Amino acid sequence: MSRIIGARRRALLVATGLVTALLVAGCAGGGDQQDAPAAQPGQGTFPVRIDHAYGTTEIPAEPTRVVTVGLSDQDPLLALGVRPIAVNPWYGDYPSATWPWAQDELGDARPVVLNGGVRNDEAPPVEEIAALKPDLIISLYSGTTAQQWEQLSRIAPTVVPDAEFTDFRITWQEATRATGEALGREQEARDLVAATEARFAEAARANPGFAGKQVVVAERFEPGESVVRSGNDVRARFFDQLGFRSPTDIGGLKPDEYGEIAVSDELMGSLSRDLLVWNIGNDPSVRPQIEGNPVYPTLPVVQQDKVLWLEDPVVAGAFSWGTVLSLDYALEQLVPQIAQTVGD
Numbered sequence: 001m002s003r004i005i006g007a008r009r010r011a012l013l014v015a016t017g018l019v020t021a022l023l024v025a026g027c028a029g030g031g032d033q034q035d036a037p038a039a040q041p042g043q044g045t046f047p048v049r050i051d052h053a054y055g056t057t058e059i060p061a062e063p064t065r066v067v068t069v070g071l072s073d074q075d076p077l078l079a080l081g082v083r084p085i086a087v088n089p090w091y092g093d094y095p096s097a098t099w100p101w102a103q104d105e106l107g108d109a110r111p112v113v114l115n116g117g118v119r120n121d122e123a124p125p126v127e128e129i130a131a132l133k134p135d136l137i138i139s140l141y142s143g144t145t146a147q148q149w150e151q152l153s154r155i156a157p158t159v160v161p162d163a164e165f166t167d168f169r170i171t172w173q174e175a176t177r178a179t180g181e182a183l184g185r186e187q188e189a190r191d192l193v194a195a196t197e198a199r200f201a202e203a204a205r206a207n208p209g210f211a212g213k214q215v216v217v218a219e220r221f222e223p224g225e226s227v228v229r230s231g232n233d234v235r236a237r238f239f240d241q242l243g244f245r246s247p248t249d250i251g252g253l254k255p256d257e258y259g260e261i262a263v264s265d266e267l268m269g270s271l272s273r274d275l276l277v278w279n280i281g282n283d284p285s286v287r288p289q290i291e292g293n294p295v296y297p298t299l300p301v302v303q304q305d306k307v308l309w310l311e312d313p314v315v316a317g318a319f320s321w322g323t324v325l326s327l328d329y330a331l332e333q334l335v336p337q338i339a340q341t342v343g344d
Contacts, residue, residue, distance in 0.1 A: 043062070043184075043185075044062050044183045044184020044185045045184045045185075046059060046060060046061050046062060046184050047059060047060045047061070048181065048182065048184050050159055050178075050181055050182060051162075052159065052160050052161060052162055052163075053146075053160055053161060053162055053163040053165075053166050054146045054149045054150075054160055055149075057153070057157045057158060057159050057182075058157060059136060059157045059159075059182060059184070060157075061135075062183075062184065063082075063134075063135045063136035063157075063182075063183070064135060065085050065132070065133060065134045065135045065136070066082060066084045066085060066134060066135070066136045066137075066138060067084060067085060067086040067087075067114075067129055067132060067134040067136070067137045067138070067156075068084045068086070068087050068088060068137075068138045068139075069088050069114075069124055069129075069137060069138065069139035069142055069144065069152070070088065070138065070139050070140040070141035070142040070144075070170075070175075071088055071090040071119075071141050071142065071168075072090065072141045072175070072321050072322075072323050072326075073087075073088070073138045073139065073140050073141055073142075073175070073179070074087045074097070074098060074102070074111070075102055075321065075323035075324060075325040075326060076140075076172075076175050076176040076179040076180075076189070076192075076323060076324050076325070077138065077179055077183075078098075078102050078105035078106060078325060079105065079176065079192055079323075079324045079325050080179060080180060080183055080185060080188060080189060080192070081105070082183060083105075083106060083107065083109035083111065084109075084111045085111055085112065085132055085134065086111050086112040086113070086114055086128075086129065086132050086134070087111050087112075087113060087114065088113075088114050088115075088119070088124075088142075089113050089114065089115065089117045089118065089119050090119060090321075091119070091282065092313070092317055095110075096109070096110055096111050096113060097111075097113045097117070098111075099314065099317055099318070099321065099326065100314055100329075101314075101318055101325055101326050101328070101329040102325045102326070105325065112128075112132065114128060114129070115128065121142070121143050123148075124139075124144070124148060124151075124152065126151050126152065126155070129152065129155055130155045134155065134156045135156050135157070136156055136157055136158075136159070136182060137152050137153075137155065137156050137157070137158040137159070138158075138159050138179060138182060139152065139158060139159065139160050140159070140160065140161050140165075140170050140174075140175045140178055140179070141168060141170050141175055142160075142168065143166075143167050143168055144160050144166075159178060159181075159182045161174065161175075161178060162174075167257075168258065169232065169257070169258065171232065171234070171237070172193075172196075172234060172322050172323050172324055172327065173193045173197075175323070175324075176189045176190075176192055176193050176323075176324045177189050177190060177193060180192075192324050193324065196324055196327055196328065197241070199327075199328065199331055200241040200242060200331070201241075203242055203331060203335045204241070204242050204243040206335075207242070207243070207335065207338075207339050207342075208243075209339075209342055209343075210242050210243035210244055210338070210339075210342065211243040212243070212244075212245060213243075213244050213245070213273075213274035213275060213342065214244070214245050214246075214247060214273035214274045214275070215239045215244040215245070215246060215273060215274065215275040215276075215277060216228055216246075216247060216250070216271050216272075216273050216275070216276050216277065217229040217233075217235045217236055217239065217246070217277045217279060218263075218271060218276065218277065218278055218279070219278070219279045219280065220278070220280060220283070220286040220289065220290060223289060224264060224265050225262055225263065225264055225265065226262075226263045226265075226268070226271065226290075227260050227261070227262055227263070228247070228250050228255075228260070228261040228263055228271070229246070229259055229260065229279075230246050230247060230248065230250075230255040230259050230260070230261055231246070231248075231255045231259030232259050233255075233258065233259030233260070234320075234321075234322030235279060235319060235320060235322065236259060237322070238319060238322065238327070238330065239277075242335070242338070244274075244275070247273065249261070250263050250267070250270050250271065251263060251267040251270035253267075265293055265295070268293055268295045268296060268299070269295055269298070269299060271299065271301070272299040272300050272301040272302070273301060274301070274306060274342070275301070275306050275307075275308065275338070275341065275342055276299070276301045276302070276306065276307045276308070277307075277308045277310065278290065278307065278308070278309050278310065279310045279316055279319060279320065280309065280310065280311060280316070281310050281311055281312055281313040281314075281315060281316020281317060281319075281320075282313065282316065282317075282320075284311040287309065287311070305341075306341060306342065306343075307341070308337060308338060308341045310334075312333075314329075315329075315330065315333045315334065318330040318333070319334065
């Protein structure tokens with residue numbers, strides 16, 4: 001599956017690159033837009049200056065040794081054909097901390113997994129990163145602070161998000177665009193975003209029954225409480241882009257800044273909408289705990305069999321990572337399951 005996705009992306013980059021080159025050539029013929037050379041597919045235009053939440057980063061030349069600090073930052077980098085020399089671990093025991101949907105893009109590269117493969121959001125391993133001698137550090141889906149950015153910037157040019165996207169709030173679209181900007185290839189990145197958004201639109205058109213239906217995406221991390229994804233969270237946005245509507249509150253509770261709503265089991269009845277999705281691929285053993293709650297069988301959504309269990313770890317992972325690479329796989333796997341569960 002990953003090989004098919006990888007081939008499709010490479011074809012897209014080539015095609016959109018040719019179109020861009022032709023358009024640039026046409027504009028240059030008018031004699032007014034000749035101050036910057038047009039980037040060829042796979043080649044960036046430098047230097048690049050990027051304004052972000054903590055200041056400005058200048059990248060003087062095409063980077064060849066890229067370290068990703070954000071938890072999923074390797075995916076948009078790989079989608080643009082650049083293989084990192086080091087990545088940060090998130091979860092999932094996969095080689096090079098790279099999941100199956102991105103292994104084709106990774107190829108035979110074997111990036112270092114930072115901090116011995118142990119996630120630590122509080123303190124990036126500065127000395128380890130410095131020893132790798134990177135020429136670009138990308139930290140987008142992360143909680144990187146201004147102080148940490150200053151530390152990392154002493155090692156190499158370091159790119160972080162705009163203020164509205166810091167602290168794990170970046171969207172997959174913006175993460176892709178910002179990665180492309182750092183590589184001097186922002187238009188290629190925008191083309192990748194457009195292609196994935198077109199797949200969402202195509203799926204929504206093919207399934208008009210999704211439109212306007214309310215969906216609750218819930219997860220379970222500890223007994224007695226469920227976490228509902230809402231707002232700008234990528235899991236809620238996945239369904240929103242298919243035409244569904246995510247609730248803005250559950251039982252009167254509003255989402256926090258990350259789009260999470262903590263719902264106690266006493267309020268489990270408020271999870272019942274047109275579709276209930278349990279994203280438990282990281283720990284399928286919690287399903288009996290959920291179904292064992294005495295309130296759960298009484299929910300109309302349960303009685304109507306409108307519950308979708310995401311128990312496959314790779315499918316649930318692709319859905320949760322929510323990157324320009326993983327979403328292709330998530331759409332392919334989940335849309336038929338969603339359609340079957342929702343019905344007519």
